Amino acid sequence: xxxxxxxxxxxxxxxxxxxxxxxxxxxxxxxxxxxxxxxxxxxxxxxxxxxxxxxxxxxxxxxxxxxxxxxxxxxxxxxxxxxxxxxxxxxxxxxxxxxxxxxxxxxxxxxxxxxxxxxxxxxxxxxxxxxxxxxxxxxxxxxxxxxxxxxxxxxxxxxxxxxxxxxxxxxxxxxxxxxxxxxxxxxxxxxxxxxxxxxxxxxxxxxxxxxxxxxxxxxxxxxxxxxxxxxxxxx
Numbered sequence: 001x002x003x004x005x006x007x008x009x010x011x012x013x014x015x016x017x018x019x020x021x022x023x024x025x026x027x028x029x030x031x032x033x034x035x036x037x038x039x040x041x042x043x044x045x046x047x048x049x050x051x052x053x054x055x056x057x058x059x060x061x062x063x064x065x066x067x068x069x070x071x072x073x074x075x076x077x078x079x080x081x082x083x084x085x086x087x088x089x090x091x092x093x094x095x096x097x098x099x100x101x102x103x104x105x106x107x108x109x110x111x112x113x114x115x116x117x118x119x120x121x122x123x124x125x126x127x128x129x130x131x132x133x134x135x136x137x138x139x140x141x142x143x144x145x146x147x148x149x150x151x152x153x154x155x156x157x158x159x160x161x162x163x164x165x166x167x168x169x170x171x172x173x174x175x176x177x178x179x180x181x182x183x184x185x186x187x188x189x190x191x192x193x194x195x196x197x198x199x200x201x202x203x204x205x206x207x208x209x210x211x212x213x214x215x216x217x218x219x220x221x222x223x224x225x226x227x228x229x230x231x232x233x234x235x
């Protein structure tokens with residue numbers, strides 16, 4: 001497996017459907033999954049949702065900040081056929097809409113998996129803020145064999161911060177913690193913030209401010225993948 005793009009390219013974004021001994025849930029919601037016969041191990045991957053982007057008004061001193069990335073967690077789980085897996089996929093944070101002045105984005109939701117009272121989860125990224133000095137914190141994974149943090153967007157520093165745009169941060173992944181969004185400073189006019197990096201699943205919200213007014217924002221998603229390991233006979 002060379003990189004994230006290769007992994008995602010050969011696995012369609014199905015929801016709850018078996019695919020090469022894998023099931024994927026990519027839409028926000030609550031689900032249950034029953035462990036099939038002859039399956040005694042699950043590999044569980046969870047990603048928290050990215051935060052939505054903020055907006056800033058034209059002529060003000062605010063800066064439209066990108067949302068933080070969601071966390072990531074992975075766990076190899078010993079199970080029994082017939083065990084019930086409880087799944088929650090968090091919703092992407094909502095970006096402040098067009099025409100909103102100095103409004104923060106909302107936080108991304110938490111994605112979690114519970115089996116026999118044990119939970120692995122990844123929290124969502126914090127929503128973007130319209131103030132340049134505030135840090136927007138990424139989500140964190142917990143309860144897994146591998147836990148990663150989503151990228152945060154750090155304070156924007158500069159002598160002229162008027163109608164600045166900032167890119168969203170990326171999610172955590174098996175390869176490491178997420179990266180922060182691009183940080184633009186010393187800008188004295190409306191600019192465009194970049195998209196959040198995708199990682200494996202949730203990303204930071206994207207935002208831009210064009211022609212002196214706020215543009216649209218795209219909420220980020222979350223994801224869960226369960227990989228089955230089947231055994232003809234129990235070892």
